[in-house]
Amino acid sequence: MEESNYLHFSYENLDIEDKREVLQYFDNDSPLSFYYFIEELLTFEEKESFLLAQDLEGVYKKLIYIYLENDKKELAIKIVEDLLKERFDVEYVEQLAKLSDISDERFRGFVRKAIEERGYRSFDFIADGLKRVDNKKELEALWKKRDLYAYYKYLEREKRIDEMFALLKKLPEKKESFFKQNKEAYPKEAMEFFNAQIEENLRTTGDNYYRAIADALFQLKSLIDEDEFHLRVERLKSEYKRRRNFVAILEMKFG
Numbered sequence: 001m002e003e004s005n006y007l008h009f010s011y012e013n014l015d016i017e018d019k020r021e022v023l024q025y026f027d028n029d030s031p032l033s034f035y036y037f038i039e040e041l042l043t044f045e046e047k048e049s050f051l052l053a054q055d056l057e058g059v060y061k062k063l064i065y066i067y068l069e070n071d072k073k074e075l076a077i078k079i080v081e082d083l084l085k086e087r088f089d090v091e092y093v094e095q096l097a098k099l100s101d102i103s104d105e106r107f108r109g110f111v112r113k114a115i116e117e118r119g120y121r122s123f124d125f126i127a128d129g130l131k132r133v134d135n136k137k138e139l140e141a142l143w144k145k146r147d148l149y150a151y152y153k154y155l156e157r158e159k160r161i162d163e164m165f166a167l168l169k170k171l172p173e174k175k176e177s178f179f180k181q182n183k184e185a186y187p188k189e190a191m192e193f194f195n196a197q198i199e200e201n202l203r204t205t206g207d208n209y210y211r212a213i214a215d216a217l218f219q220l221k222s223l224i225d226e227d228e229f230h231l232r233v234e235r236l237k238s239e240y241k242r243r244r245n246f247v248a249i250l251e252m253k254f255g
Helices: 019-025 032-041 044-052 056-069 073-086 090-099 104-117 123-129 136-146 148-157 161-166 172-182 187-202 207-221 226-239 244-254
Strands: none
Touching: 019 032, 032 044, 044 056, 056 073, 056 090, 073 090, 090 104, 090 123, 104 123, 104 136, 123 148, 136 148, 148 161, 161 172, 172 187, 187 207, 207 226, 207 244, 226 244
16 A cells, blocks of 8 residues: 555545454555554554564654553663664654663763764753763863854853853854843943944934834943933934934833
8 A cells, every 4th residue: 555645645534444354455565654544453563563664763652662562671772772873863862761771971972972963953962961971071162162052052051151251252143132131240341232232323224223222222221320321312312313213212212
């Protein structure tokens, strides 16, 4: 029985009173959808034989399920180990961890491999894995070298703001979000950044620029004296009074 690549077919729509009527048509070349249709009627041996004949990456979770259901945990572990030999994937490591105890040394190797391969699904595995390993500084240094953006995200998650700040020269696009979240910790640098934003946006007209200025002013509000802040807003409104939309945005934001 072959499935069309162009039309989805559901065996559930067949007018069959007893599924046992179609068992004779089942073999290891049957489509997966047919397997799932009659799965409840198959023996463990038939299920195993069929699933092992498929692409393991697509059915390995089902194999694990039937192995565990039949007290064959060692075979479930073997399936995952075989997949890991073919291709490293953090999903396989996570499955293996559910099935068996992974030694600290081997787990460290998995974390290193995840860092080296820079898989798009690896961030949480690496970040959580670093809490388990000894001498994590070595692996952190490797991650920083291999994927600076992911490493910065990790520092952010761990609230290591001093190290985040040290990376801003290499990641200037992170400055705005960093200073918005940590301006009290770095008031001088935050003021310099938001003042520069104001000056840059004042060079151009347009509501988007005016809103960016108002946002930068808002960030400065908690960093300077209240009277000084209101005086600055009023000066901007006076100096750029011909930019009516700009003045309106400032009045709406600060009165």
